[in-house]
Amino acid sequence: MATIGTPVRRREDFRFLTGGGTYTDDINRPGQLYAYILRSQHAHARIGGIDTAPAQRSSGVVAVYTGQDMTADGVGGLPCGWQIHSKDGSPMAEPPHPVLAVDRVRYVGDPVAVVIADTLALARDAAELVNVNYAEEPAAIDPVAALQPGAPQVNSEASGNLCYDWQLGDLAAVESAFAKATRIVRLDLANNRLVPNAMEPRAAIGEFNRATGEYTLYTTSQNPHVIRLLMGAFVLHIPEARLRVVAPDVGGGFGSKIYHYPEEAIVTWAAGKVHRPVKWTAERSESFISDAHGRDHVTHVELALDAQGKFLALKVSTVANLGAYLSTFAPAIPTYLYGTLLAGTYTTPAIYCETKAVFTNTVPIDAYRGAGRPEATFVLERIVDLAADEIGMDPAELRRRNFIPKDAYPYQTPVALQYDSGDYAATLELALKAADYQGFESRRREAMGRGKLRGIGIATYIEACGIAPSAVVGSLGARAGLYESAEVRVHPTGSVSVLTGTHSHGQGHETTFSQLVADTFGIPIDNVEIVHGDTDKIPYGMGTYGSRSIAVGGTAIVKAMDKVIAKGRKIAAHLLEAAEADVEFKDGKFTVAGTDRSRTLGEVALTAYVPHNYPIDELEPGLDETAFYDPKNFTFPSGAYIAEVEIDLETGQVAVVNFTASDDFGRIINPLIVAGQVHGGLAQGIGQALLEGCVYDKASGQLLTGSYNDYAMPRADDLPTFALSTNTTLCTHNPLGVKGCGEAGAIGAPAAITNALVDALKPLGVRHLDMPATSEKLWRTIQQHRAPIAAE
Amino acid sequence: MYEFNYHQPTSLDEVARLLGANEEAKIVAGGMTLVPTLKFRLAKPSDLVDLVGISSLRGITDAGDALVIGAMTRHAEVERSPLVKQGIPALAALAHVIGDPAVRNRGTIGGSISNNDPAADYPAAVVGLGGTVQTTRREIAADNFFTGMFETALDRTEIVTAVRLPKPQAACYMKFKNPASRYAIVGVFVARTGGGVRVAVTGAGPCVFRVPEMEAALARSFTPDAIKDIAIPQDGLNSDIHASAEYRAHLVGVMARRAVAGCG
Numbered sequence A: 001m002a003t004i005g006t007p008v009r010r011r012e013d014f015r016f017l018t019g020g021g022t023y024t025d026d027i028n029r030p031g032q033l034y035a036y037i038l039r040s041q042h043a044h045a046r047i048g049g050i051d052t053a054p055a056q057r058s059s060g061v062v063a064v065y066t067g068q069d070m071t072a073d074g075v076g077g078l079p080c081g082w083q084i085h086s087k088d089g090s091p092m093a094e095p096p097h098p099v100l101a102v103d104r105v106r107y108v109g110d111p112v113a114v115v116i117a118d119t120l121a122l123a124r125d126a127a128e129l130v131n132v133n134y135a136e137e138p139a140a141i142d143p144v145a146a147l148q149p150g151a152p153q154v155n156s157e158a159s160g161n162l163c164y165d166w167q168l169g170d171l172a173a174v175e176s177a178f179a180k181a182t183r184i185v186r187l188d189l190a191n192n193r194l195v196p197n198a199m200e201p202r203a204a205i206g207e208f209n210r211a212t213g214e215y216t217l218y219t220t221s222q223n224p225h226v227i228r229l230l231m232g233a234f235v236l237h238i239p240e241a242r243l244r245v246v247a248p249d250v251g252g253g254f255g256s257k258i259y260h261y262p263e264e265a266i267v268t269w270a271a272g273k274v275h276r277p278v279k280w281t282a283e284r285s286e287s288f289i290s291d292a293h294g295r296d297h298v299t300h301v302e303l304a305l306d307a308q309g310k311f312l313a314l315k316v317s318t319v320a321n322l323g324a325y326l327s328t329f330a331p332a333i334p335t336y337l338y339g340t341l342l343a344g345t346y347t348t349p350a351i352y353c354e355t356k357a358v359f360t361n362t363v364p365i366d367a368y369r370g371a372g373r374p375e376a377t378f379v380l381e382r383i384v385d386l387a388a389d390e391i392g393m394d395p396a397e398l399r400r401r402n403f404i405p406k407d408a409y410p411y412q413t414p415v416a417l418q419y420d421s422g423d424y425a426a427t428l429e430l431a432l433k434a435a436d437y438q439g440f441e442s443r444r445r446e447a448m449g450r451g452k453l454r455g456i457g458i459a460t461y462i463e464a465c466g467i468a469p470s471a472v473v474g475s476l477g478a479r480a481g482l483y484e485s486a487e488v489r490v491h492p493t494g495s496v497s498v499l500t501g502t503h504s505h506g507q508g509h510e511t512t513f514s515q516l517v518a519d520t521f522g523i524p525i526d527n528v529e530i531v532h533g534d535t536d537k538i539p540y541g542m543g544t545y546g547s548r549s550i551a552v553g554g555t556a557i558v559k560a561m562d563k564v565i566a567k568g569r570k571i572a573a574h575l576l577e578a579a580e581a582d583v584e585f586k587d588g589k590f591t592v593a594g595t596d597r598s599r600t601l602g603e604v605a606l607t608a609y610v611p612h613n614y615p616i617d618e619l620e621p622g623l624d625e626t627a628f629y630d631p632k633n634f635t636f637p638s639g640a641y642i643a644e645v646e647i648d649l650e651t652g653q654v655a656v657v658n659f660t661a662s663d664d665f666g667r668i669i670n671p672l673i674v675a676g677q678v679h680g681g682l683a684q685g686i687g688q689a690l691l692e693g694c695v696y697d698k699a700s701g702q703l704l705t706g707s708y709n710d711y712a713m714p715r716a717d718d719l720p721t722f723a724l725s726t727n728t729t730l731c732t733h734n735p736l737g738v739k740g741c742g743e744a745g746a747i748g749a750p751a752a753i754t755n756a757l758v759d760a761l762k763p764l765g766v767r768h769l770d771m772p773a774t775s776e777k778l779w780r781t782i783q784q785h786r787a788p789i790a791a792e
Numbered sequence B: 001m002y003e004f005n006y007h008q009p010t011s012l013d014e015v016a017r018l019l020g021a022n023e024e025a026k027i028v029a030g031g032m033t034l035v036p037t038l039k040f041r042l043a044k045p046s047d048l049v050d051l052v053g054i055s056s057l058r059g060i061t062d063a064g065d066a067l068v069i070g071a072m073t074r075h076a077e078v079e080r081s082p083l084v085k086q087g088i089p090a091l092a093a094l095a096h097v098i099g100d101p102a103v104r105n106r107g108t109i110g111g112s113i114s115n116n117d118p119a120a121d122y123p124a125a126v127v128g129l130g131g132t133v134q135t136t137r138r139e140i141a142a143d144n145f146f147t148g149m150f151e152t153a154l155d156r157t158e159i160v161t162a163v164r165l166p167k168p169q170a171a172c173y174m175k176f177k178n179p180a181s182r183y184a185i186v187g188v189f190v191a192r193t194g195g196g197v198r199v200a201v202t203g204a205g206p207c208v209f210r211v212p213e214m215e216a217a218l219a220r221s222f223t224p225d226a227i228k229d230i231a232i233p234q235d236g237l238n239s240d241i242h243a244s245a246e247y248r249a250h251l252v253g254v255m256a257r258r259a260v261a262g263c264g
């Protein structure tokens, strides 16, 4: 029975919901010690010296190490996985990123020393005795101010705090289109800084086996092989064969668990020094100041239109905050995952984007759910809405006039990407109908009677997912390939283990991937096991991020299954004494075409492992195949979101009253899991738009939103019941026709919500609102704009 | 957390002895405020004296014109109590909007008012209803109990045993929640009693306070309109990244009007 396309319940949930999961902190190794990491409380300071002697003498302490100790032992800095070049061709500034600060701390939270003790409490007690002699210096906190002459310098290797000044697109073409335009719409906007807040805080256990010389790292990672490569090759100089990285159950990542973090190197290195396992688990407050943050852009955008409302050209200039150091993939986010998306769903013929990336004395910033694409979508969908307002056209109609038509694929955008498929107009119509867009004005009037300003907002989005192909990303500066691997191991009696290079940390791979295998091989889902997260078990693979798992990892599984079936046909042909060409595989059976003579997959597998009657001269025994898949192109999910909000006139408080999401994810393997992914993404997107704002004190560089007392996460009662639908066009270049769905909600929702808020405030003459749109911000906006109306 | 000794006495005498013997000892009730403080290493008590074993501190009794709520009564018990729902429904509604279910299942009314967080909800009800705080030594009128930010009239070794809350003719609590912590940015408790109208405000200032001007206006006419022109001065009000003093002052007016309307 086919399971693809049906809402199979997540197989892993029983384990997770009954406390049966194994997360890194659940693992305890014999003789384990505990690490406490002492972190800088200053945004910027020179380290005059560190006195660890009193801490070393403290009860239960086994060792105290500083950056000096690690450097002296030859430990390298944390590497960056992507190199960007500036407009002038020069490579980005790449300051060293020591695992523990050596002579200078550069943000509140920068690791300074590690105390290793018998218990965590004893390690913490001792950490209070570590005496760091800090000489405080002025800090650069605001990214725009950090670029001004005379701003405090974060890294001496990056003059003026500039990492790179990058560009994409044809500026001359854009300028000439602007010269001919009937109308130019301009807007300044910001994309707020976010703290990722995975439910499971990061944790790491390092272990060293003196007998074998092998190191093991258990870590909360989205990509254990990437960590093994980066930490082994660049930081600790341990050959792959002697380093095992295990990422067991991981409780959410959203990008923040892609990167190679200092703590992973610290516990692994320290385990080798003290010859005992060393465990570190972040406290929630520590997560706020040590997990890579997301977004933080300041942008100026201009859109040129002709008299009919056709977009002629788009010009975008962005300052992107990188924080104090380059996190693993940080340079790619405000460039190739951002500028390339600025065509969106539209035919805009000329686009130019420039990004200045800047160092500041704040936590490093990297990819966070959507990574560059929410930023691009926010810029584009805000300026499109503003344009509709300025030319007096319905925002849905303006979008329709500019959509890439459905017969235009493959469609080459002016910003490097080639879209393979889509039908944006149909997806928008689906959403408009579901949201009763036509009937909105009467709802607006009705709300006014209740003291509520009601608004409706549309956002369409495109995302580039399934990140690859390797050759393309390599030419754009990636220092790694971005294919995926899978091994499909058919066991002697026909059950199947799939070893995948992707990693599941909430996405439900154990279910979705099993459905693929069950349907292809015609076996029950229960006979399929998905193995991931252990470099000793799985083939070299790149992990999970960028909504790539089904599109890239799933395709690798399909390719490995194809190899299994090809070999199985040979074995079956031998057993059935038929020509290989006459054997077909269907419903779990190899059959001689046109006959009822067949062998099951299990029978063929048994023959492969017990090759008594076997074509041993032509064929190796076993039924175990590996495939690596490097896609020809990105996939391009897209969608149209419609938000409806109400603002309380007296308090400024917002309620999201309706939210409609129509998406094109290509073929859907499991609609239940897809809906869950969309729900989560929408919650985060609505969170960004209304609640989540990471705030630093501009002078001291202290994180003001360093706990849930001050950092507002979206909760169930902040959200409406979502109305979801899909409009499917298949991806043309992978065998499953899949596109990916993990980030969509977070990409489309912020613009939809903000457009709805601005629409609600339109009667007051409001043009734009920055995120998060807090109650006080809205109340002030209403106050400021109400006065002139009252005076009329 | 730092190390401490843990005690679970079964009588108030024993509590007094433990507190007397250890200068750095602290009472723990629900632990919803104290335990996070300990985890952050912001307090270093030598001993924790848990009140959970003292059964006389728990429970709600009907004293005719008032309800008497034992100090160790959990928010969830107040929220669900038929006596409270009938006698002071506004109080059950207030308990329902404290924190989340986990917090309500642990946190206690005695702990909440002894802690006197400027953004806590109960102080507004205790002052708004003109209640009385009963301690191991005396009875303290609500108006004299809450003395400042995280400060009360309690001595170090004095324990809240119960709170006596008169039943009002009508009452309503309106809370404007902090979107992050869900404590009150502004909470206004309005009560109409035989003795007049009381308006108590929490969240807005360093400590719960009454608004005599609104009380007088409402005594003349108990309608939202009666207080619509009363401006709350923003001087001395709290100001943080969630709400400026000006916004809080404005919200006091809005919440007060809504609370009056909510009294039905």
Ligand SMILES: Cc1cc2nc3c(=O)[nH]c(=O)nc-3n(C[C@H](O)[C@H](O)[C@H](O)COP(=O)(O)OP(=O)(O)OC[C@H]3O[C@@H](n4cnc5c(N)ncnc54)[C@H](O)[C@@H]3O)c2cc1C
Pocket: B026, B027, B028, B029, B030, B031, B032, B033, B034, B035, B051, B071, B072, B097, B098, B099, B100, B103, B106, B107, B108, B109, B110, B111, B112, B114, B115, B117, B119, B120, B121, B122, B154, B158, B159, B160, B161, B181, B182, B183, B184
């Ligand atoms: C996530 C979260 C959300 C919350 N949200 C809210 C909210 O929305 N509104 C709100 O009002 N509160 C909120 N709280 C606080 C909660 O109501 C606490 O329960 C309350 O503040 C303290 O009560 P407790 O019983 O837990 O006291 P504890 O934490 O045990 O003690 C608090 C203090 O009071 C002292 N103390 C306790 N009992 C007595 C007594 N009988 N006599 C003398 N001193 C005593 C203790 O020594 C300590 O100093 C929240 C707490 C959390 C963790």
